[in-house]
C-alpha cells in the first residue's frame with residue numbers, strides 16, 4: 706500500500722472537517738463564526754472584545770446560547786425589544802446587519818467560554 710501525499714491530504718481534509726464541525730455548533734447550520742468574529746469589532750465597545758462584558762450595565766454575551774443570541778439581536782433590529790432603557794444602545798448596532806450576519810455573530814459568541 707502506498708503512503709504519500711494523497712494520504713496526508715486525506716488526513717488534513719478529515720481534520721479540517723472535524724475542526725469546522727467543532728467551531729459551528731450543530732444547532733447553527735450555515736452560520737460562520739469566523740465571519741461573526743470579524744463583525745464583532747462593532748460590539749467590543751460595550752461588550753468587550755471577548756463578549757465577557759466588564760461594564761456592569763452591559764450584559765455578558767460570550768457563551769450565551771445560539772438561539773437566544775439570535776432572537777435577541779433580531780428583536781433589537783426590529784425594535785420589538787425596547788423594554789429596558791438601554792435597548793436603544795443596541796438598535797444602531799444591529800440595524801444594518803443581515804440575517805446571515807446575525808447568525809454568524811450568534812455562532813461566534815455562543816462558541817466563546819461564558
Ligand code: HEC
Nearest residue numbers: 747748750751763764766774777789791792794795798810
Ligand atoms: C453602545 C453599546 C453597545 C454596542 C456597541 C452593542 N451592544 Fe449589545 N447590548 C448593549 C446593551 C446596553 C444591552 C442591554 C440592552 C437591554 O436589554 O435593554 C445589550 C444587549 C445585547 C444582547 C442581549 C443580551 C441578553 O442577555 O439579553 C445581545 C445578544 C447583544 N447585545 C449583542 C450585541 C452584538 C452582537 C453587538 C455588535 C453587533 C452589540 N451587541 C453591540 C449595548 C451595546
